[in-house]
Amino acid sequence: MQRLSSRLPGIACLTQSLALRWWMRANGLDARMRIGVRQTEDQLKSHAWVELGRVAIAESKDTIALFRVIESF
Numbered sequence: 001m002q003r004l005s006s007r008l009p010g011i012a013c014l015t016q017s018l019a020l021r022w023w024m025r026a027n028g029l030d031a032r033m034r035i036g037v038r039q040t041e042d043q044l045k046s047h048a049w050v051e052l053g054r055v056a057i058a059e060s061k062d063t064i065a066l067f068r069v070i071e072s073f
Contacts, residue, residue: 013047013048013049014035014048016048017033017048017049017050018033018048020050020057020058021033021050024050024052024057029052030052030053031050031051031052031057032050032051032052032072032073033048033049033050033051033072033073034048034049034050034051034064034069034071034072035047035048035069035070035071035072036048036049036064036066036067036068036069036070037067037068037070038066038067038068045067046067047063047064047066047067049064
């Protein structure tokens with residue numbers, strides 16, 4: 001995903017995750033998309049990622065551990 005997003009500037013994690021989940025499911029993989037949030041001192045931040053068998057694809061465990069999942073599909 002990192003190589004793809006470097007070629008498509010401005011693409012957000014939500015768009016990347018939707019595309020990756022669609023591609024994986026179209027190829028017979030039971031991928032799940034997660035959307036999480038976290039509060040910083042001055043703002044609410046969100047992040048989206050894709051998991052396959054509870055393993056995050058193209059994401060570090062440290063990054064997703066910062067977010068509380070609010071939606072999964």
